[in-house]
Amino acid sequence: MDRWLLITSTLFAAIGAAWGMISVNRGRRSLWTIVWMLGVFVCQFAFLGLRGKQHGTCPLIGYGEILVFLSWALTLFYLLVGSTYRISLLGVFTAPAVAVFQCIALLPGMLDEVPKKIENGNFWHEIHSSTSVLAYGALALSAVAGVMFLVLDRQLKEQHLKSGLFLNLPPIRTLLVSLERLQRVGGGLLTLGIIAGFLMPRADHRVLAHLLAALAVWSGYVLLTIIKLTRGLTGRRQALAVVILFILSLGVFAFV
Amino acid sequence: MQLLCLGLNHRTAPVEVRERFAVGTSKLGDAAIEITTMEGICESVVISTCNRTEYYLVAQGDSDAFGLLEAHLAHKTSHADSATPHFYRKERNEAARHLCRVVSGLDSMMLGETEIFGQVKQAYQSALGAGATSGTLNRLFQRAFGVGKKVRTETRIQEGSTSVGNVAVDLAEKIFGHLKDSEVMILGAGEMCRITAQSLVSRGARSIFVSNRSFERAEKLAADMGGSAVRFDEWQSVLERVDIVISSTGSPHALVHREDVEKARRARKYRPLFFIDIAVPRDIDPAVGEIEEVYLYDIDTLEQLADEARVRRQKQIEECERIIDAELAKLNLPGT
Numbered sequence: 001m002d003r004w005l006l007i008t009s010t011l012f013a014a015i016g017a018a019w020g021m022i023s024v025n026r027g028r029r030s031l032w033t034i035v036w037m038l039g040v041f042v043c044q045f046a047f048l049g050l051r052g053k054q055h056g057t058c059p060l061i062g063y064g065e066i067l068v069f070l071s072w073a074l075t076l077f078y079l080l081v082g083s084t085y086r087i088s089l090l091g092v093f094t095a096p097a098v099a100v101f102q103c104i105a106l107l108p109g110m111l112d113e114v115p116k117k118i119e120n121g122n123f124w125h126e127i128h129s130s131t132s133v134l135a136y137g138a139l140a141l142s143a144v145a146g147v148m149f150l151v152l153d154r155q156l157k158e159q160h161l162k163s164g165l166f167l168n169l170p171p172i173r174t175l176l177v178s179l180e181r182l183q184r185v186g187g188g189l190l191t192l193g194i195i196a197g198f199l200m201p202r203a204d205h206r207v208l209a210h211l212l213a214a215l216a217v218w219s220g221y222v223l224l225t226i227i228k229l230t231r232g233l234t235g236r237r238q239a240l241a242v243v244i245l246f247i248l249s250l251g252v253f254a255f256v
Numbered sequence: 257m258q259l260l261c262l263g264l265n266h267r268t269a270p271v272e273v274r275e276r277f278a279v280g281t282s283k284l285g286d287a288a289i290e291i292t293t294m295e296g297i298c299e300s301v302v303i304s305t306c307n308r309t310e311y312y313l314v315a316q317g318d319s320d321a322f323g324l325l326e327a328h329l330a331h332k333t334s335h336a337d338s339a340t341p342h343f344y345r346k347e348r349n350e351a352a353r354h355l356c357r358v359v360s361g362l363d364s365m366m367l368g369e370t371e372i373f374g375q376v377k378q379a380y381q382s383a384l385g386a387g388a389t390s391g392t393l394n395r396l397f398q399r400a401f402g403v404g405k406k407v408r409t410e411t412r413i414q415e416g417s418t419s420v421g422n423v424a425v426d427l428a429e430k431i432f433g434h435l436k437d438s439e440v441m442i443l444g445a446g447e448m449c450r451i452t453a454q455s456l457v458s459r460g461a462r463s464i465f466v467s468n469r470s471f472e473r474a475e476k477l478a479a480d481m482g483g484s485a486v487r488f489d490e491w492q493s494v495l496e497r498v499d500i501v502i503s504s505t506g507s508p509h510a511l512v513h514r515e516d517v518e519k520a521r522r523a524r525k526y527r528p529l530f531f532i533d534i535a536v537p538r539d540i541d542p543a544v545g546e547i548e549e550v551y552l553y554d555i556d557t558l559e560q561l562a563d564e565a566r567v568r569r570q571k572q573i574e575e576c577e578r579i580i581d582a583e584l585a586k587l588n589l590p591g592t
Contacts (some may be wrong), residue, residue: 156431156551161561171433172528232525234548 001052003111006068006102009043012036013071013099020092024164033091037075040098044072054115060129066253069130071101073137073232074144076146077182079108081141089168090178093144124200130231132193136249143246145179146239150245153236175233177230180228181240187221194218210252257298257590259392260321261351262343263310266365269342276333279304285386294324299393301383303358305375307365311575312355314392330363352396356580359404361413367569370414373404383565395589403583410579413572416565420448421455422557423565426534428456428500431530431551436460440483443491443512444505445473448534449497452502453481466491469489469505492516496523502532503539510541517544534558 016036021070023030047068051059059065078094104113152169155161169175224241229232233241276427279287286300291300291311295459296319301312315321322345346354354363359376361368380397383389389397408414423433432438440461442449445468453464464483467490468474474485486494495501497514505511517529531552533540538554544553 152430156427157545159553159557160566161427166430169430171429172431174433232527234520234526235528236548237526 003045004045009040010102012039013095017095027166041075057118057121058126062107067101067105069133072135074140077141121219126195128196135186135189139183143243144181146242149175149239213252220245259351260313264342265308270293275387285382288383289386300388303379324509355400356403359400360407407576411572411575414556418566421452423561425559438499439463440500443503449504495520500530504534511539513541515545525587550551
């Protein structure tokens with residue numbers, strides 16, 4: 001049952017991505033993207049609810065569940081970003097990322113057929129896992145906004161102004177504002193996650209390595225924020241930094 | 257009963273003729289009701305914009321409504337005889353079709369422009385308020401407004417900007433979004449600068465700084481635009497705060513160099529900067545465009561974009577005409 005929910009959610013994301021891209025190619029913005037993304041979110045929520053019930057704890061056991069939780073957080077932030085900031089085409093760029101993450105989660109061996117019951121779950125461990133993955137959702141969306149910025153920046157620089165993509169992308173300044181806000185929300189949640197991580201019991205050296213890797217990612221985002229606030233940063237470098245930091249940050253999960 | 261249209265526009269009459277027949281917005285209703293007092297004319301709407309004056313009439317079949325109206329205009333303006341060759345006369349379905357084309361922006365100087373829709377609506381409401389319309393013109397104008405909306409939503413007739421000023425504004429909005437938080441500096445005080453800056457101000461640009469070799473001319477343009485004048489040797493310091501620079505001086509060589517912008521980058525905290533160079537020879541060294549956060553557009557690029565939009569709009573005309581014909585066929589209006 002849970003696997004079918006994930007397949008349905010992935011199909012919704014793939015349809016949303018394809019539908020959105022076809023609309024963009026025709027020079028229009030599809031209002032259906034948000035409907036498909038709502039479908040994605042409901043199915044993800046049901047999947048994680050079922051897995052959580054079977055585990056008896058937060059459903060973040062193994063890479064498959066982490067990827068689904070990350071996709072859920074990404075979708076959640078997309079839907080939460082209010083109408084003012086749910087900038088045009090963000091869904092079209094978010095849907096393919098969700099579809100890819102969930103396709104990987106569906107690969108054989110990524111999800112346990114029968115989720116294990118976890119006895120004696122630790123409060124700080126659950127707080128660490130959930131806030132960290134939520135943080136990654138916000139940071140992933142910030143990276144999506146970064147990619148959108150890089151595409152638009154290139155089109156404006158090279159004066160390629162006729163594509164449907166160009167016509168429908170939100171303005172440069174709006175993208176930069178959204179990118180920064182999501183980065184700050186993600187950074188705040190990551191701070192909570194890391195504090196909770198240091199408060200939870202550490203069974204072996206892998207946990208410490210995982211926390212140190214998370215701390216390195218956090219330091220990267222803090223450094224980026226400080227540079228932006230003090231010295232200033234071109235939009236291109238800021239967007240590139242956010243995208244690279246997010247890709248590097250996924251390395252934290254190697255120590256899970 | 258027959259539907260008639262008598263009019264002149266920017267294609268048939270020069271401005272010195274058009275201005276003689278222009279009717280003030282507040283007098284459109286009175287002008288329409290005055291026409292209905294003529295023998296054989298039952299309904300009337302008068303449309304008057306800077307590019308056209310048109311009279312839509314419903315007249316009895318055997319009346320010489322065109323002759324009566326032209327005589328009336330000759331009497332009112334004392335110039336109608338010399339203006340007669342500039343008038344076009346359209347009857348029945350041709351008149352209805354013409355109104356739909358006007359409302360859809362197909363007969364406008366700037367193809368596909370939207371302002372005409374509101375102007376015709378205002379003219380119709382003035383006539384309606386004055387009691388100059390009845391069944392036929394009410395049905396015709398309501399349908400024409402429906403057709404105008406359909407043409408705009410179902411075709412790309414209004415897509416893209418067709419003037420250099422509007423292309424520049426569209427690009428500025430693609431970079432900065434709403435222009436209400438954007439500051440603009442103008443280098444030069446010529447007409448092109450004024451037109452482009454006015455387009456930016458009309459879309460909300462906040463502060464305007466004008467710098468020109470002649471400080472007096474800078475002060476005059478600044479006063480006209482509600483901005484501030486800057487001495488020509490001080491424009492570099494203003495570069496630190498503005499978002500958009502429009503340049504059109506008569507300088508024979510580049511005025512803004514890469515070093516000028518490099519110096520201001522740190523103080524600007526590397527915020528995006530949009531340069532619009534509408535001067536020939538160019539005022540802004542192309543090397544400025546290589547700076548990461550700078551978007552530089554010159555007159556050739558802006559004109560090319562405007563031309564492309566015009567061509568795209570031209571290609572839509574056939575589709576617009578098809579919609580108009582289909583909608584008029586459904587109307588089945590008496591007098592057409």
